[in-house]
Amino acid sequence: MLEKYGSADDLRLTDVPDPKVAPGEVLIRVKAAGVNPVDWKVAAGYLDPIMEVGFPLIPGWDVAGVVEAVGLDVPEYQVGDEVFGYVRKDWVQQGAYAELVAAPVRSVARKPAALSWEEAAGVPLAGLTAYQSVQRAGVRAGETVLVHAASGGVGAFAVQILVDLGARVIGTASERNHEFLRGLGAEPVTYGDGLEDRVRELAPQGVDAALDFVGGGVVDLSQALLKQRERMVSIADQAAVEQGGHSLWVRPDPEDLAELARLADAGKLKVNVERTFPLAEAADAWRLNQEGRTRGKIVLTV
Incomplete structure (x- = not known):
């Protein structure tokens, strides 16, 4: 205390x-x-x-x-x-x-x-943040989602939730975490200079949704890749709201927690x-x- x-x-x-x-x-x-x-x-x-x-x-x-x-x-x-x-x-x-x-x-x-x-x-906190971000972005099966800081505490949960939904996940991370992301079902890209070009190599038509779990100016980059500006969700940068997207602060929710528990018990959330x-x-x-x-x-x- x-x-x-x-x-x-x-x-x-x-x-x-x-x-x-x-x-x-x-x-x-x-x-x-x-x-x-x-x-x-x-x-x-x-x-x-x-x-x-x-x-x-x-x-x-x-x-x-x-x-x-x-x-x-x-x-x-x-x-x-x-x-x-x-x-x-x-x-x-x-x-x-x-x-x-x-x-x-x-x-x-x-x-x-x-x-x-x-x-x-x-x-709970990281898992709910990931789950509620995916829900706020309205992700559906078959869509391509860009996840910033995909190997972090929140990002790793988001990747697994998205994969279970049937989405394609492109996740930013340092090279040392690329194999970890592949193991979760994501396609890793290195963050930093040139990130937009690297994402476009994987998704030439852009991405359907973007989740920002890191901040630091990735909102502008995400908006350049998004097909619809409102499909941006950030937990770290209010610029997402200014550019037509969403800012999220995780809320306690017993039904969302129960869904995370279901995924874990089904072997889909590590x-x-x-x-x-x-x-x-x-x-x-x-x-x-x-x-x-x-x-x-x-x-x-x-």
Whole structure:
């Protein structure tokens, strides 16, 4: 937890009272918690202009665990159910980096049986971001989709979701990640200068949709390749909206989570957990995440 806005150096492992379980919530005994860039960005105060943050702050939105107790009017779950979720409430304070977290039922779904606790904890935020981006772009079978940062945490999920839909995927990545993308079913291209020409070699008529998971000016390039300007979705650049496309901020959605679980249980959604840390070493997990060089998910075990 943190007593005020700060960095990994300010994280402390300490005891706090068990969270209260409000009506419409379940209390989850945490088995694993996913680490995402937004965790340390919230802690640093970067999202203060748009989000209410309370202190002391327990970070973390991604969780996998077992229902310990249920609040009033929760017919969906009972004690002992295995769940996973993107536990983002209306304010940020009592997060998933803990032994127990209270989660609204709108933020959780039943854990996919095919995934370990660590794998399941790596899915919610990134998986929902990918799934909702694909839905927002209106992708259909047979279409060609350009995915920027396709080997990243969100991009790798998007590639697998698109392949399951029957779409053709062209994914940008560094050369060291090309074989990884081929294994997911994408056609890799190296990002950087000349990217538009490299994409046109694969898709001379352009692409049907583009998903931006990296920012850094790829919206202009994508619009030059798109057949329809509104088929652009970005999670990193508001320029997408200015140019007729969409900006997406992931939302908790139990039906979307259940669809991700279905894909995982069907063997169509793999989760690459690059490294796990015990909860007491959350600061080290943040430092590794901040380097931005990991291909798979970073997960805390509780």
